[in-house]
Amino acid sequence: RGGLFKYVRKFSLHDERSFEHEFFLQISHSFPFIEELSLRNYQQQKNNNQQWSIIQYSRLNKLDLVYIHEDYVEQFLIDTKTCLLNNVFLCVSYDYLQKVTENFTRDAMRVNCFSDAGGIKKVFEIAMDGQRINFFNISFDPTIRYTIWTALLGGTCYASSCACILQTQTQRYMCVSSTREAQKAVWINTFMCVLLILLCGVVGLLIHAKYHDCDPLKAKLVSRADQLYPLFVMETFSRFPGLTGLFIAAVMSGSLSSISSGVNSIAAVIMEDIWKTLAPNRVPSDELQTTIAKFMCMR
Known part of the structure; x- marks a missing residue:
């Protein structure tokens, strides 16, 4: 199970054989900490076995499949039901992108269309x-x-x-x-x-x-469409600890400022235009009006 090489983080493979499911299953087991995987294979593949088990890469964050035959991409990502548990930077030829995105589940994978x-x-x-x-x-x-x-x-x-x-x-x-x-x-x-x-x-x-x-x-x-900006922030700044949280805090603080102003305005309108209009002879003191307005804001 990896031995001295168990903690290998980068793995590059130039393969000239047909796709071997057991080989990649052994890679996922032997190198559980692998973060970058690069594959090269220009040969056409033919394998109709659809009963392969799922292969999980728990820490993978970069997958390079640019210089690789379409059949190999299909068998590696689709037929084997490859499961990528992190946000993965995917380098893949444009012709294969649609096929890849259609076969990744939302919860297991986010295709990073980084340019x-x-x-x-x-x-x-x-x-x-x-x-x-x-x-x-x-x-x-x-x-x-x-x-x-x-x-x-x-x-x-x-x-x-x-x-x-x-x-x-x-x-x-x-x-x-x-x-x-x-x-x-x-x-x-x-x-x-x-x-x-x-x-x-x-x-x-x-x-x-x-x-x-x-x-x-x-x-x-x-x-x-209004989720594009949060997606942009998460994909661009996720590698910097704390920045995504700072962005969320800024959005929340801006929202809180707008909401608080609106609530204060409603409280003022209720006191000036409703209370004093309906009960002109029973106008409370300024201190009591302030207390009532604060209570309405809290509610």
Whole structure:
């Protein structure tokens, strides 16, 4: 069972024989800590045995099947019901990718369609080729999703509605000491929002650069489009301990901030527009109003 070589982490095999199930079963048993497996075999295979047992690779995280015949790929991954228990970086020729993804279960395997972007220049080249960047579209056609006019008009209306009449925003203005301080807060918020939107755009370009030639929805890595960003974070930063947890914490903190503002707004509306309207002669003191509002927020 491996002996002195039991803890081998990388295994490369150049095979010129027909596929041997027992041989790979022995590899999985003898080298339980194997993390990288590279196979080479250009010969056509023919084996109709469909009763092979499942082979499990419990620690494998990289599988290289680029220089290998299609029959060998099919017998290694499909006919043997190979079970990969980790997220595995799979190097396989494009012609075989669909056959491979259709035969891996979701719980046992996640096919990592990783594409090395190759730097900032490469990211923008991929985005331009995919028509994801178009700064100079001045068309007045309303059916076009993004033009200069839709961005300016729509962005101005949306930003104005959020900054001027949104309850969660205006209550923040009311909390500062003067109009001057409120104006200062608006300018700071505007700068931070512009920076945030630019960063979101960069993240979108990075996600497109990584998955432009492999659709995670079709590969069944995710079930909805809004899961692409978490998938991108998990696949890109999982090798750095703590970063994925930091991402989740940031998302949760942002959600908590929005929810808390909304709850406070609802409590204020109940006190000002409902309570004082229905019982104008029984208005509680400011201290009691604060206590009631806090209680409603807790509920």
